[in-house]
Amino acid sequence: MHKKALHDTLIIEENRKSGKSTKEVRNIGVKWYISLGKRLRGLTGSAARFPLAIAFLLAIAVMLSVEIGTDRDVSKYLLACAVGAVSAAAAQTAWERFFKGHGARLLLMGGSLLSAAAYYLAVRNADITGPEVGVRTAVLLFALVFAFLWLPVIRSRVGFSESFMAAFKSLFHSLLYSAVIMGGIAAILAAIDRLIWPLDNRVYAHTAVWVFVLFAPVFFLSLIPVYPGRGEDGPDPAGREERDMVLAARTACPRFLEILISYIVIPLVSVFTVILAAYILLNIQSEFWTDNLLESMLISYAVTVILVNILAAGMKNRFAALFRLISPKVLIPIVLFQIVSSFLTVRDTGLTYSRYYVILFGLFAVCAGLVLSILPPKRNGIIAALLIAFCAVSILPPVDAFTLSRSNQIGLLESTLERNGMLADGAVVPNGSLSDADRKKIVSSVEYLGNTGELNRVSFLPADFTIYEDFYDTFGFDAYAMPGTSYRTVSVYSDAALPVDIAGYEYLFQAYLNYPEDTNREIGRLSRDGADYSLTAMPGGTGGKIILSKEGGEELIRFDTGEIFSRYETYPVSKSALTPEEALFTAENDRGRLAFIVQSASISFDGKQTYFSAQLYILADFK
Template sequence: MKRLTMLSNQLRGLTHAITRYPLTAAFFLSAAVINTITIHTGESYINLILACVVGAVLCAALQAAYERFFNKSSARLLLMGIGIALTLAYYLIIKAAPELSEEIGIRTLVALLALFFAYIWLPVIRSKISFNESFMAAFKSFFHSIFYSAVIFGGCSLIISAIDLLIVDIPSKAYAHTANIVFIVFAPLFFLSLIPIYPRKRDAAKNTELDDIIERAAFCPRFLEVLISYIIIPLTAIFTVILLLYILLNIQGSFWTNNLLEPMLVSYSITIIIVYILASRLQNKFAALFRLIFPKVLIPIVVFQIASSIMNLRETGITHTRYFVILFGIFSACAGVVMSVVPVQKNGILAAMLIAFSAISIIPPVDAFTVSRMSQENMLKNVLVQNSMLKDNAIIPNSSIKEEDKKKIVSSVEYLSMMQYTNKVVYMPKDFHVYEDFYNTFGFEAYGQPEHTRYVTVYLKPEEPINIAGYDVLTRTSINLDETSNSKISDIEKAGVKYTLKKERKGNQYGIILRGSSDEEIIRFSTDEIFSRYLNKNENKSVLSTDEATFTTENDKAKLAVVVQNANMNISSNNQAYYNAEVYVLVAIK
């Protein structure tokens, strides 16, 4: 009964969470509605959904600031207005972008991380409640909300399955709609309902009831204490010993060039910092030794890794991933110093540092993407200038440069192309495609291929209408240069006379042929016309108009029209060709 009462109180807390965070609730509900439309129609509204999520987390952080520093309703309304304005600004920024790129995604994730830690840290700035307690309350609330949401979703899924199996058919989208409601609406609101209201900055009087609520929210359960103290900390200690041994054994060799170690050390640093915060209030020897030793061990490990990453920059230049690795390494080293010399009650400094480093990484001109783009552009330009491959802002192909310089060019061009920065480089060709244009631009293969291969893809929009007036039949077939045998496309009958439409291969010639009842050839279309037309196009990938997609041939007996649905072609420097296509064939018999 006690547990049922507790669950009932927690569920009732959802109503309180909505009144406490009205804009956050509205944004999450809006995201769920938009996602419902996406599930139902299949159309993507990812920009709107992202804007709603950013707005929800931002408004939650602003509400935390209001609860800590302000009393008047006017201040709350002002902060809500700021939240709406910033969310609208974010939406307009990502809407103006050609597409949702990796850069936008990473910037958004980093901003959300900073806002989430601001939400945890703001209520306890210069408070009698420490950041450790706020972090523990948020940590527990997060996993509680995930657990309850998973149970609710699992139960609803079983109910839907039972109804679908035993009573009436239910569309498969019902599961997606259920997950949408549970994880986008219920889970975050349930999380917020578990976060206590912290004392305001001006509240000097002791509030026993409020203190009890916060203490319960920040209390470390026995299960979690055992997990942290007697399982996670010993395992971390063993891993630390292995890591130190590896560094000592390879300090003069592979450690400085082993890039695979970077993600492992980032994960290690994250683990140390989180466990340190969670163990900050635990009163046992394992937790005490961890707080005493591990921050000091973290510092040299991270410093060595920062040095290793910086040394590799000479060969690869700065990429956004390496930027984040180095920046997080600097943060971890600073965090190690703070944890070593500052009392655990002041761990809020770590949150402030994380927010500051996150802001540095995404706000120009020193953000990860601006710095990485400039670094790769400079590295590419330096190699081109050193090899006399750049003149009057035009690249001069040269296949005789050193292999080391070729690798640098390939690395920089690959990165700039992946991040869609090539159009910002003044000397790069317009609409540069690394796979199709690299050889013609630089004079050598990007991936060591023995020959240059040109790829072309064209297609007709599915919704594009096809005029069939004047033709007797329309059929569909595929064309593949690898086919060696003849095959029938379809039989046609008109005025009691039977005809056969065939695909035939004769030598290197591949054609679509209409034959009469005596197998005589009535009309022939050579598919080479298709590929010779498109291989001469300047674009390597393009949408076709109906006129561009249509080929016709006619004589006094019949007329054929071939309409390309899609075609893929490649031809190598030694004129070895391959192509395939899906086409519509229209036949008119006179």
């Protein structure tokens, strides 16, 4: 049967089942093939348009697959390639907007390669597990993404809001397609695993890498339109009409999205604005200035207002117009109040990198509110430029988040110690009689500097200072004591790798102690020379006791477990390596002897009661 005849037979059969005419069915098939062809051409077109960016994405996918298969840590290479991929995409859009010659394109691609190399050199010897590298990288990528969206529409007839809308739609399309593809492949793999032969579980991780790391970004790039270039003609003047049609379609707001934003999101945000404004007005003289929980809510609110204003820039309905008119003007005073509140918090607790970004974003939100209030939607690109500038400020020394917060926290710690006479000859003098406020400042600063890996920069602390082991001995009080109480917790541990010396003893028990304990608890039993003996933990005294007794209740030897905890109660909060001598306790008389080797112990004091627990080995011998 000829191909055409077979095709017509299939169409007729479909016609019979669906009730549609042959022509209608044929048109549906043609449209489906055309749509599929466009998608495939778009993917190949994005490879030609963004070759370097896709090369970086391919490298990321390969390295992730290697990491999954071998457990090698390639995170620094991954981050460098991520920076290279986004900067290469931004460089391509900059070339399309401002240049024509391929020499300029090659130079911009070379700049992207250099940016990836420079980033790798910057983080090659850095501790990537700390927050600094992660935060700086996230902010850098965020700025590059907005550069990718803003550069192709600078001083163009197409506005930033339209570019943002195109990217917004493309993102959701790429995520939807990727999720469907991933779900389908996962179902196929699961069927093969259950029905044919077992598969390595890592095959799902490999699949996710290639779908979400390579396919999804490539598909996203394929949906980004070519914006008007230099002279409004773009790189290919002959195809301007077709590009304009594609551009209009991809930057237009879908009817569904317009309804969602105009009649659902905008009313909800408006109601929330009224509630938020009412809360601020009712609490402006009390809780508002110290309510740190409200901080994240206000940031989320500011982000939502700015995004909705950008997405609704081209909408003509009354809800959108009123929202664009009113919301930026309401946003400004709300964010100003939050900035003042954050500055008051910094005065008491010092500057941290997170609060730095809260304040910086507040300043950006105020500027964005002014732009949205004064300038027409066509000028929204200024918001992207401001965002990129603020991001650059936050990661470039000497005014970046980590440099400023480090110097501020060290200064706060030093001033608090000096005020309490705790600095002498460049070293800290312990002082346990500080006010709760000063204790909190010291603990907060030391913890922050420890979490960011900056304790080695504090000249008056020992070079090997660690919070859990050395805080109490250095400052004279417990870092985790509850303010206003004498609460303190001490934990000690023995090195589990060290062998237990049982020479001279016949029996070995393992026991767990818990005080206060209300009932007798048998630790173990043994038989010797036809008699039965038991080792029992009993309440009583300052910490309980352990008794070795003969059947019938005859006591041979006892040990007061309070000795264990009286030895450790003056230790720092955590001591991770007890020496064999520190871990050993003994009891002996003319009938026997016991040895206790502590593996771990924890002691808590609340001013009225002492609580402790311990895991230990007990050695026993008779005389």
